[in-house]
Amino acid sequence: QEMNISVVWCLLVLAFAVKVLFSLTTHYFKVEDGGERSVCVTFGFFFFVKAMAILIVTENYLEFGLESGFSNFSESAMQFLEKQGLESQGPVSKLTFKLFLAVLCSLIGAFLTFPGLRLAQMHLDALNLATEKITQTLLHINFLAPLFMVLLWVKPITKDYIMNPPLGKESVPLMSEETFDTMRLWIVILLCALRLAMMRHHLQAYLNLAQKSVDQMKKEAGRISMVDLQKMVARVFYYLCVIALQYVAPLVMLLHTTLLLKTLGNYSWVIYPELNSDTPVENSLLPGSVYSESPPADGKMKVTVVQITMALGSLKNIFTPLLFRGLLSFLTWWIAACLFSTSLFGLFYHQYLTVA
Template sequence: MVFLGPQLVITLVMVSLIQKLGPHYSFARWLLCSTGLFRYLYPTNDELRALAGVPKETGKSKSKRSTKHLENGKTAETFHVPRNLDIQLETAPITYLDVIHLKYYTEYSYLLDFALYSGIVYIATELSSLVFHMKGEMNMSIFWCLVVVGFATKLLLSLTTEYFKSEESVGERSTVVVMGFAYLLVAMMVLIVDEERLEVGLDTAYRSFNASACAFLELQGLNSTGPASKIVLKFFMALWCAMIGALFTFPGLRMAKMHWDCLKYCRENFLLRLLLNVSFASPFVAVLLWVRPVARDYLTARVFSGMTEPLMSERVFDSLRVCFVVATVLSRLAAMPVYLQAYLNIAYHRVEQQKKEAGRITNVELQKKIAAVFYYLCVVMLQYIAPLLICLYLTLTYKTLGGYSWLGAPSNVTALDGEPVLSRLADTTDNDSLLHTAEHFTLTLDSLKQIFTTEVLRGFYGFTTWWTCFALFASTSLGMVYQSYFSHA
């Protein structure tokens, strides 16, 4: 295996760029501060007093009130105003000084910037593979992609565990647990579907892995029918799917709420509504591309009248499936500023809704109600981009390790064939010299590597990619049903 090659050079150059340019240029910061986003400013105490006609306290009463607040750990001046107060909120563009102190801003910035660098590394690796012959060289762009997937999953897990730490988040905890078990049931149902209906490739991957592993174990003098049964492997896959579904629950609800608001804001802009709806429904189409009777048999096997051959070949269909998932994720990332502004507008609607209520509210509660929308912005950003990045970089990994190409041409990545190595390994078992022992050790490592063939990796990442698209579609669809129900209630 070659380590000193073009891919290592690309990795080293990118690491150097991260060190030099990272502190000065940030795509995450640009997305928040340079795309026209604006936030709503809460009214000051003086403005509320002037609108409500509340006189300013002076003298002994003010001193007692300030002392009382100091004893409770608060120094803010508190007074009551009517809920139906005619408040006109001012707006201000979001700047770097506004967002740098927000919770989870550092994690959001690291995730999005590193995802961008990883994407550049992947594109450079794909382009260099067209120029240089990389047979036997380690594809280091895969490690960059897997780091992005791991980092995004870890952040989603951190956001989800926040619901289990707070005593006030009983409903959120129950929702996560219920949806986790629901996705577990759905995953177990999906895993028993025949490969002729849903071509996730797990059965083929298991047969290939089991055959290679059995051959390796026999050469080591171990009699085994396989390292694990199919039922056990599918059960652990179902647990993994349940965790992904649980992590995608609240991001899907958040995405549905923002999409619902966006459709209300752009009622007169037909083109924007069409683009938003197409972007929202595209994960469902991506899920259908793995259903063989609907997609592959229809496009690659059926010959329509007036034609002599199907619409596309098997390789072109595989490339179409990968490209469609990538285009789906990129379209949602491109629409991110529209969705984020729809979220920031929640502050305005909260005030408008409050004007229809009776009673009184304290100035502190009113200001918190408006400011909390902006303070929660980076959490919303993570809930929006983390599932998309997981789906995108799993698809890129699936494309590379599965041996696919972008244009449907034969890929230069071929399935690993473990038979020659295993036979050579058997020939070295009768030699006791130091040289043959070293050769035997090297061939053993090669045979371990060849257990995970292209079919095995294609099946695992193919199913994981499909399930991520399914969870993305299912969570947002449930959110839209939720929004529709409460809007008509």
């Protein structure tokens, strides 16, 4: 069984996206006069509490598969340790696992705070600039896209109505569970493509802040030098790179966690797969020939290859697709939830608090 090299590229892209958001967040912490530091810390604690509350919700409401994935991971790890002659109750307790997830979620929420707030402001400005109804509709769908993603994992709202639709006495599922999982992945990717397509409208709305500042200055009394006016206008254009990163980086994180979910979770891109093409969720052991073949004594390279293959096979049996399904489903859902929460707060702030 060969390793899918696309997993490495997705992990590298995720690492670079997180690094970019981390650099932008540390820049806000270096500002002493503004309140950006307090905003990041406040939202970080808010998302930590929110993550702890989400993690105690049962699978009947939020269908991540974390419980079954963690149980499978613990059982596989205990079996591996027993084969090595070690006695253990498991690699980590469920409480520690969820606490680690909550801390990770709080960091992700803190990183996505200002991208969400900025998106809300650009959304309002883009709506004011848009003249066509289709553009305004797409802007509204783009803003609500994270909410649609969040609802895809809310079992009573989506899956229960599709798998058990109220169509009289008989309950006929509209699609299979595998088809529903594939449709969910496609919907997330299509919404990410829509957000990427609407990027030009949002960046143009930000660039128009320079014109709005000049128009506002004309209404005020007093004079301003030409140099100060040029600096004020140029400041908007210089900051455009940061705005573009704040718009693209969360989108890249969301897209690549979805791709990792498809690959590591053994999902399929085919909406209606054949009956015999279903891939099993559990990873089986490597073929017996890998273990039974005894390479010659002088072939040190072959011995090393066999040892590495056996080690990778053991890791595959511990980190199963069931674990990756639960973990990556939760992370994908959480990124979308953070984006919508911060954007909704930013919309309320720019629409009401700033005016007041």
